[in-house]
Amino acid sequence: MVELRTRYLGLDLPSPLVASASPLTGTLDGLRRLEAAGAAAVVLPSLFEEQLILEADQVRRLRDAGADSLSAALALDDYNAGPYGYLALVEKATATLQIPVIASLNGVTPGTWVKHASLLEEAGADALELNIYYVSSSPGVGGPEVERRYLELVRSVRQTIGIPLAVKLSPYFSSVANLTHQLVQAGADGLVLFNRFYQPDLDLETLEITPRLVLSSSEELRLPLRWIAILYKEVPASLAASTGVHTAADVVKVLLAGADVAMMTSALLRHGPEHLTAVETGLRDWLEEHGMQTVGHLRGLRSQRSIRDPAAWERANYITMLAGYPDQVHTEAR
Numbered sequence: 001m002v003e004l005r006t007r008y009l010g011l012d013l014p015s016p017l018v019a020s021a022s023p024l025t026g027t028l029d030g031l032r033r034l035e036a037a038g039a040a041a042v043v044l045p046s047l048f049e050e051q052l053i054l055e056a057d058q059v060r061r062l063r064d065a066g067a068d069s070l071s072a073a074l075a076l077d078d079y080n081a082g083p084y085g086y087l088a089l090v091e092k093a094t095a096t097l098q099i100p101v102i103a104s105l106n107g108v109t110p111g112t113w114v115k116h117a118s119l120l121e122e123a124g125a126d127a128l129e130l131n132i133y134y135v136s137s138s139p140g141v142g143g144p145e146v147e148r149r150y151l152e153l154v155r156s157v158r159q160t161i162g163i164p165l166a167v168k169l170s171p172y173f174s175s176v177a178n179l180t181h182q183l184v185q186a187g188a189d190g191l192v193l194f195n196r197f198y199q200p201d202l203d204l205e206t207l208e209i210t211p212r213l214v215l216s217s218s219e220e221l222r223l224p225l226r227w228i229a230i231l232y233k234e235v236p237a238s239l240a241a242s243t244g245v246h247t248a249a250d251v252v253k254v255l256l257a258g259a260d261v262a263m264m265t266s267a268l269l270r271h272g273p274e275h276l277t278a279v280e281t282g283l284r285d286w287l288e289e290h291g292m293q294t295v296g297h298l299r300g301l302r303s304q305r306s307i308r309d310p311a312a313w314e315r316a317n318y319i320t321m322l323a324g325y326p327d328q329v330h331t332e333a334r
Contacts, residue, residue: 002287003294004280006040008238008261009127009164009190011100013040015283016255016295017276020192020242020263021045021104021131024273031093031101034268037276041100043263044093046131047086049107052116083116087123094124102127102166108134108149110156117160127164130157130188133195143174150179151186158187166190166240170197171223180235190238191231192263193224215266220244225257229313232258232303248282258300 004015019039024030026045034042086103093101103125105117117128132153136146150169158165167188173179180191201212221244228239238261241254246267254262267275292298304310 002284002292004283006260006295006299008041008240009102009166010238011041011126011164013100013261015040015280016251016259016261017280017283018043018240018261018263019268019273019276020265021129022265022269024268026089028089028092028096030273031097033273034276035097035099037273038280039099039273039276040261041102041126042093042097043102043129044086044089044104046104046106047083047116047120049105049109049111049113051082052113053111087119090120090123090125094126100126102129104129104131105157106131106133107153108132110152114153114156114160117157121161121163125163127166127189128157128161129166129168129192130154131168131195132170133197135197147173147179147182151182154183154186154188164189166192166238168192168195168242170195171227176227177230177234180231180237184235184237188237190240190260191235192240192242193227193231194243196220196243215270216244216246217266218244218246218250221246221250221253225253226313228254228259229257229303232300233305248279248286251279251283252286252298255295255298256300256302258303260299 006013006016008016008018015038017038018041019025019034020043022045024034025042031042090101090103101124103120103123105120105128107113107130120128130153132150134146134149150167154165154167165188167183167190169179169183169191171194183191196216198211198213200209202208203210221241224241224243228241231239239259240261240263241257241259242263242265245251245254245262245264251262264276264279267279287293287295287298300306304313
């Protein structure tokens with residue numbers, strides 16, 4: 001019997017399949033469906049820094065207006081759908097599910113909102129994922145300043161909570177390897193690679209900027225795959241692959257590179273929570289066919305530390321790809 005158990009952020013999981021933040025993890029019904037389909041853990045949708053700052057300002061104004069006004073405001077459904085509703089979801093989810101529940105905070109600047117992390121811990125969250133979604137568009141802000149903000153934010157959250165902390169970051173840094181080491185030193189127990197920025201588009205009829213939600217594909221797996229292979233055993237932290245995990249083959253690849261877990265969002269939105277069952281079956285089948293009894297036998301077998309030519313994950317990979325381009329085109333054309 002193939003054993004799929006793994007550890008992520010110090011948590012024992014029945015498999016490496018994690019349902020990451022999405023509308024499916026934002027309701028108790030969705031969370032139940034994900035657990036029933038085979039999710040080993042769930043990451044709740046992010047609670048945003050802007051929500052917490054806005055709410056703090058509203059509460060302060062209402063408190064100044066009088067206790068009656070504050071009590072009435074707290075009873076409003078739309079108010080509870082924000083931070084207070086989020087805490088309620090954490091409490092209900094941890095009381096209902098048998099798998100770990102990972103809360104998520106999305107912020108870019110240290111401040112009083114960070115203290116909300118302790119409330120998530122008190123509500124029962126098994127771990128916290130800090131989703132730093134920051135795009136520096138100012139020519140006056142250099143790379144070192146951006147990294148300093150990340151590290152300061154991680155330190156602030158680490159000082160606030162005692163539960164495991166994962167950091168979800170983007171690949172847009174001049175030295176990802178160096179930054180990940182600094183993040184771990186600042187208090188991160190795990191790294192989620194990578195955040196997927198949604199790019200705006202232009203409507204040619206209205207000439208307005210419009211948001212576009214485009215689900216990922218397996219083709220996007222190569223970026224996290226590469227960096228997980230490079231960072232495996234190089235940073236003392238759990239590694240989670242995010243973006244591009246759609247199939248059992250994708251899960252096998254990120255485990256071979258060295259990931260502890262594979263996080264899925266787009267595939268579950270496209271096919272439904274039950275897609276997890278098919279992916280788990282495919283993972284078991286692959287392990288059995290290759291004579292591997294546990295996920296541990298697979299992990300890191302093709303990381304940078306475990307292959308004869310480590311440069312295959314670096315610049316030489318680029319050279320090899322270009323050299324083989326004519327043959328690849330010919331093969332695909334057949």
